Each structure stands twice: as C-alpha cells, then as structure tokens.
Amino acid sequence: MGIGARxxxxxxxxxxxxxxxxPVAARADDTPKVATITVALEDVSPKxxxxxxxxxxxxVDIRSRIDGFLxxxxxxxxxxxxxxxxxxxxxxxxxxxxxxxxxxxxxxxETTLLDADRQLARNRSLNQTVARATLEQSETARDTxxxxxxxxxxxxxxxxxxxxxxxxxxxxxxxIGTAALADGSxxxxxxxxxxxxxxxxPIRVVFSVSDRTLLDLRNAAGGVSKDDLIRRYSTTLxxxxxxxxxxxxxxxxxxxxxxxxxGTLPVRSLFPNPDFLLIPGQFVxxxxxxNVRIDRPTIPxxxxxxxxxxxxxxxxxxxxxxxxxxxxVSGQRNGSWVVDSGLVGGESLIVEGLQNIxxxxxxxxxADTSQTAVSK
Numbered sequence: 001m002g003i004g005a006r007x008x009x010x011x012x013x014x015x016x017x018x019x020x021x022x023p024v025a026a027r028a029d030d031t032p033k034v035a036t037i038t039v040a041l042e043d044v045s046p047k048x049x050x051x052x053x054x055x056x057x058x059x060v061d062i063r064s065r066i067d068g069f070l071x072x073x074x075x076x077x078x079x080x081x082x083x084x085x086x087x088x089x090x091x092x093x094x095x096x097x098x099x100x101x102x103x104x105x106x107x108x109x110e111t112t113l114l115d116a117d118r119q120l121a122r123n124r125s126l127n128q129t130v131a132r133a134t135l136e137q138s139e140t141a142r143d144t145x146x147x148x149x150x151x152x153x154x155x156x157x158x159x160x161x162x163x164x165x166x167x168x169x170x171x172x173x174x175x176i177g178t179a180a181l182a183d184g185s186x187x188x189x190x191x192x193x194x195x196x197x198x199x200x201x202p203i204r205v206v207f208s209v210s211d212r213t214l215l216d217l218r219n220a221a222g223g224v225s226k227d228d229l230i231r232r233y234s235t236t237l238x239x240x241x242x243x244x245x246x247x248x249x250x251x252x253x254x255x256x257x258x259x260x261x262x263g264t265l266p267v268r269s270l271f272p273n274p275d276f277l278l279i280p281g282q283f284v285x286x287x288x289x290x291n292v293r294i295d296r297p298t299i300p301x302x303x304x305x306x307x308x309x310x311x312x313x314x315x316x317x318x319x320x321x322x323x324x325x326x327x328x329v330s331g332q333r334n335g336s337w338v339v340d341s342g343l344v345g346g347e348s349l350i351v352e353g354l355q356n357i358x359x360x361x362x363x364x365x366x367a368d369t370s371q372t373a374v375s376k
Contacts, residue, residue, distance in 0.1 A: 032361060034353035035368035036316055037300075041345040044338050045294040046220065050267075052207035052237070052286035054278045056200065057270070058172055061193035062087060065165040068094070070185045070194070077178045081170045081197060088194055090166035090187065099159035106152035113145035174199040175276075198280060201273040205237065205249075207286045208264035217288075230254055231291075235269040238285035239277075245284070247272045297343040298336040303351045304329070311337075314357065316348040316365045324359045 064070075069091040075081055120138040170176070180192045187194070218229055230251045237245035249272070255265040269286070271278060278284070304311050304327070315323045327342030343349075350357070351368055 031364045032353060032356040033364045033366060034316070034322070034350045034357060036348045036350050036365045037368050039297045039299060039339075039343050039345050039347045039349050041295040042298045042333075042336075042338075043289075043293045044296045044298070044333055045290045045292070047287050047289045048213065048217070049238075050207040050209065050286045050288065052205045052284050054280055054282040054284060055204045055206055056174075056198045056280040057202060057204050058174070058199040059280070060171050060197050062168060062170070062176075062195045062197060063193050064088070064090060064168060064187045064191070066090065066095075066162055067188040068166070068186075070181055070183055070187050071166075072183055073179050075176055075195075077176070079176060081174065081176050083170060083173045085170045086167050087170055087176070088168040090168070092163060092166040095159070095163040095166055099156070099163050102152070102155040102159040106149070106156050109145065109148040109152040113142070113149050116142040116145040168194065170197055172197060172199050173201075200276050200278075200280075202270050203273040203278050203280070204252075205235070205269050205271055205278070205284060205286060207267050208259075208262065209267050210264050211258050214265060226254060233288050234291050236287045236289070237271070237278075238287060240283065245271070245277070251288075295345075296330075297339040297345050298333060299339060299343070299349055300336055300351055301332070303349055303354075304337055305354065313343075314350040314354060314359075316350060316363060320362055320365065322350065322357045322359055322361045322363050 070088060071091045072089045074086050074089060081087065116138070120135075120142045123135050123138045174197045177196045177198075179195050181187065181194060185191075214229075217233070218224060224232065234248050234250050236248045239245060249269040251267060252270045253266070253268040255267065258265055299313065303313055305313070310326060311329060312324050312326045315325050317323045325342055325347075327337075328340045329337045330340045331338055348365060350363075350365075353363075357363055
C-alpha cells in the first residue's frame, strides 16, 4: 500500500472516531437557570403626601430696653447661643451713677426714718406733758419717713434693673444671625433690632389638608373623632434631595376652621432637629401615615402569571424544584404587587426564566441582586 493510501485511511479513521466522540464532548447541562429573589414584607399602610414648610418654633428679635451707646458685641455672627448667654453690652457708666445716687437716697430716707422713730418714741414717753397735736405730728413724720424708705428702695431696684439691662442676654437657645449695629452705635427705642435668634430644635413643620382629604382619613379610620384621628396618624419627611428624614413626629395641631380661600385646614408637627438639618423656610414633603404598620409581601409585576383560575407565581422549594403557588393581590404599590394571601415572606420567588420551566422542574436558581427586595 502506498504512503498516500495509508494517510487517507488514517484520516478517515480519525474523522470516524471524532464523529463518535463529538456528542459526548458537546453534551450540556439541561437544568434550566432561573433568577430568584427572596419575598420581603413591606409596610403597605395608606400614606398621604403634602407639601410642607419648615418654621421656627420661636424666633426673637434682640432689642435694647434702655437708651445708650452699644459698647460691645459678645458673640460670633451665625453661631449657636445658649439661653441666658450675654450677647451685647451697653455703656453702663451713667447707669452706675444712677444706682449710686439711688442708694444714697435710700440711706438718707433710712436715716430720716430712724430719727422720726426716735422722736415718736420720745414724745410717747412724755405723753402726759406733750400736746396731742405734737404726738400726732410725730406719728405722721414717722409714717412719711417710712414711706420715703419704701420709695427709695424702689428707686434702688429700678436703678439695678436698668443696670442689668446693659447686659443684653439671649432669651432662648438657637442660632443667632448678623449684628445690625456696630460697636459704639447709639441705641434707642427707634433703633433696628440688634440681632435675631432662631430656635432650631425642636422645629415645626406646617402643611395644609383639604377638607375632603380629612373626611377620607376619618372614614378610613372608622369615623373616629378629631382627637383620635390625631393620635392615629404620624408624620415623616422627605427632603428636597429625596432623602428620608430620620425622625418622625406626631401631629401636634389640627386646625378647627377651614380656610375659606383655600378650603384647607392647617396641620402642624413638631420634629426633633438635633443636627439642624431642617432650616426655617425650607420646603419638604410631608408623609402622613397610620402609626400601626400593615406588613404585606410585595413582589415584582413580571413575576406574576395568570390563567383561568387566577394569579400565581413560581417558587423554588428546598429540593430546588419549581413549585406553582396561587396568590391573591389587592393592588399595586411602587411597581410591585401587594399580596394578600398565598405568600408570607421569605419564599424564593422566580423572577426570570419562567418561560423555560414547568411545575416540578429541577432548576438552577441564581439570586438576582438587581431586584433584591428589602423589608421596609
């Protein structure tokens, strides 16, 4: 046999052998792959959103109670100040002189009273030899001196009060703004406010509710009274960035009259603001919800299938088999079905690959991190 013939026979044998081995090497895993998520519970209690505005609970314009010269500013503009902290100091030299003069007047009045007491005592001891008129004059002089002492004491207290007004204190804890007047300025009753202090913690959020919404809320709550309605609901906030504010607050005030122009009632909530994240004048979204959570399973819309008998989903059981589960839903919320029955939370729900499986199929389940449900 020639060399060419032998090569041809080897090639044929190799091709034949390869043809027989190919199906074995190309054989693939027939187990279908599916993507799953864990069914989570979400608070599905009714929520109502309103536009609210942040207001300071207290804001005070700092003014001087006396006329004079502004001697010194004792704070950093824009800083936080404590209640009772000294903010400004007035020139007190004239007030010191007035207090000294008032104390001198008191000393004179007390001396006069002491002399009148002595004279009255002397005349009473000589009652048989002193005329009645003289005794009465002594009593009158003593009473007049006593009254002068009371008046002088009041003058001292007034002078001390005026002197205390030279130290201008903050009436509350909060942030102070800019100083309106410079050191050395003349201050009187017609002057501008020296500064403004705004209380930031706690802080108030105000929003308006239509009379129709209020009636809907009361009907949903079983026709409860106004006070019960306030206790039943609480408020949370969404900031302009879409970030949820970490604190929630009860409704602290619900108006008693509907505004004729807007058809709404004013509502207020008092929020803690320890980090001063809420600023007066800021607009926020107020979310009003019941205090009692209503937790239900929520699942993606695409995971739900339907036939003649109703809606169902496919789950993966412990044996890694696809299982059909009938469910009932009450509606949609944020792009998901709210499940009333059929699921309790924690199940492994198939969300992708449904077209490749039937009930009882063994599946290769892979967690879908892009749709991982988080309990809220």
